[in-house]
Amino acid sequence: MAEMKVTPWEVAGEIDYDKLMREFGIDPFAKFSKALPDNVLFRRGIVYGQRDFQRIADCIKNKKEFVMMTGLMPSGKFHFGHKSLVDQIIFYQSLGANVYIAVADIEAYNMRNPNMEELKKTAIEEYLLNYIALGLKPQNCDFYFQSARSNDAKLSNAYYKLAGLFARHATFNEMQAVYGELTPGRMTSSLLQAADMFHPQLPEFGGPKPVVVPIGFDQDPHIRLARDIGQRIKEYSFIQLSSTYHKFAVGLKGGKMSSSDPTSYIALTDTPEEAAAKIRKHAFSGGRATAAEQKKLGANPEIDVSYQWLWEFFEPDDKKLRQIHDDYKSGAMLTGELKELLIGKVTAFLREHQRKREQARKQVDKFLKAD
Numbered sequence: 001m002a003e004m005k006v007t008p009w010e011v012a013g014e015i016d017y018d019k020l021m022r023e024f025g026i027d028p029f030a031k032f033s034k035a036l037p038d039n040v041l042f043r044r045g046i047v048y049g050q051r052d053f054q055r056i057a058d059c060i061k062n063k064k065e066f067v068m069m070t071g072l073m074p075s076g077k078f079h080f081g082h083k084s085l086v087d088q089i090i091f092y093q094s095l096g097a098n099v100y101i102a103v104a105d106i107e108a109y110n111m112r113n114p115n116m117e118e119l120k121k122t123a124i125e126e127y128l129l130n131y132i133a134l135g136l137k138p139q140n141c142d143f144y145f146q147s148a149r150s151n152d153a154k155l156s157n158a159y160y161k162l163a164g165l166f167a168r169h170a171t172f173n174e175m176q177a178v179y180g181e182l183t184p185g186r187m188t189s190s191l192l193q194a195a196d197m198f199h200p201q202l203p204e205f206g207g208p209k210p211v212v213v214p215i216g217f218d219q220d221p222h223i224r225l226a227r228d229i230g231q232r233i234k235e236y237s238f239i240q241l242s243s244t245y246h247k248f249a250v251g252l253k254g255g256k257m258s259s260s261d262p263t264s265y266i267a268l269t270d271t272p273e274e275a276a277a278k279i280r281k282h283a284f285s286g287g288r289a290t291a292a293e294q295k296k297l298g299a300n301p302e303i304d305v306s307y308q309w310l311w312e313f314f315e316p317d318d319k320k321l322r323q324i325h326d327d328y329k330s331g332a333m334l335t336g337e338l339k340e341l342l343i344g345k346v347t348a349f350l351r352e353h354q355r356k357r358e359q360a361r362k363q364v365d366k367f368l369k370a371d
């Protein structure tokens with residue numbers, strides 16, 4: 001079995017989330033689940049860890065102002081591995097959060113693709129359209145590009161000034177610990193990223209307020225660096241960042257879903273036929289070698305990708321999910337039947353989602369006002 005490795009650039013091996021939380025100093029999220037409106041992400045422990053979430057829970061309970069901040073890298077296809085984060089964005093927006101979404105086009109330009117027009121197109125076509133189709137509303141949502149924070153010079157200047165001031169409060173050694181081999185591009189990106197997380201608290205953006213940043217466990221080094229920098233600067237009295245940590249979505253072949261491997265994911269722009277073919281061909285099975293053997297000995301739903309996708313994405317009813325689990329484990333349900341059950345749900349979702357994607361084009365301009 002491969003040794004667990006979790007960094008901002010590589011996730012490998014069998015993931016032990018409790019071990020990660022001990023190593024990173026992250027607390028369990030479970031105690032907050034019942035205090036929030038019912039949501040499958042919290043009820044099933046998909047959102048698993050947190051730092052300083054109590055102040056966010058208090059804001060939700062007392063209907064006080066708070067910010068949910070996140071970012072997106074405009075590269076590759078938007079797939080189901082990204083959906084858990086977007087579901088969280090929409091959940092917090094429904095509870096009254098002011099949503100900030102940064103398109104990390106400066107970082108993408110420096111690290112991946114030196115074509116700003118392509119990056120903008122990807123951000124809109126692959127990400128924003130899917131966000132809107134999944135339920136993101138323009139109200140209380142600030143969707144912006146790092147390269148052009150705002151048409152309002154006062155707001156834009158405050159954001160870039162903060163990134164510049166943060167440079168004094170970061171050390172070469174701690175940046176190297178996070179990024180490994182340092183380049184000017186990586187250093188610039190880290191300072192902009194910290195500014196993304198803290199700038200909603202600047203006077204120009206309404207002053208100090210709690211900010212929660214939902215991420216996967218692999219992105220925690222970025223949070224730790226930003227938290228350290230944000231507390232060192234004395235020109236502002238920032239409230240420390242809160243963060244939550246969701247489990248990695250399982251790829252079709254097992255392991256973490258990877259944007260670099262199209263056979264590990266289903267994109268939300270894949271046709272239902274393409275999705276079905278991927279599931280039939282690539283979805284890792286917890287079943288037996290033959291149908292007769294499976295009927296006799298049962299299967300293992302815990303390692304079966306079709307079951308895991310039902311658990312995370314496609315079966316919100318706990319009782320129905322338990323019945324599927326028990327039938328598959330006992331041998332009453334065969335692997336082919338489980339895959340076809342998933343395919344039916346994926347097909348229905350994609351058809352409706354892609355219809356909403358086309359409708360979402362009418363709303364794009366509401367998110368790109370940049371003011």
